[in-house]
Amino acid sequence: MNGFLYCTATNTGKGFITHQDRADFFIRGFAADVWVVEKNQKGALWVSRVSGTSKTYDEAQTIVDNAVTTAQSAWDANNVEGETEAAKIQRIGNRPTEIKLPYLPA
Numbered sequence: 001m002n003g004f005l006y007c008t009a010t011n012t013g014k015g016f017i018t019h020q021d022r023a024d025f026f027i028r029g030f031a032a033d034v035w036v037v038e039k040n041q042k043g044a045l046w047v048s049r050v051s052g053t054s055k056t057y058d059e060a061q062t063i064v065d066n067a068v069t070t071a072q073s074a075w076d077a078n079n080v081e082g083e084t085e086a087a088k089i090q091r092i093g094n095r096p097t098e099i100k101l102p103y104l105p106a
Helices: 019-024 041-049 057-077 085-092
Strands: 004-008 027-030 034-038 053-055
Touching: 004 041, 004 057, 019 041, 034 041, 034 057, 053 057
Parallel strands: none
Antiparallel strands: 004 034, 004 053, 027 034
16 A cells, blocks of 8 residues: 545545445545545545545544544533433443544555
């Protein structure tokens, strides 16, 4: 693998990522519409096709970190009086955890 491209792009639904895209390059989505794409010609063409905005690794990681922090704050504030943590988890799921984007130097 030749490293990664990082971008933000809004998932538009069907056709945003095709089966052929999956076969041609690594791609994975993260919080806040951040996408990590294998750094090759077909990956770069995908970023262009979906009108992605290129980001550095640090920029992309900061966007994801901010989204996780916001989600954690919302989780922390979503309380029902007398509810146990186990009941809260059953009601709304686990507290969001830190996400580290993959990094592979070119």
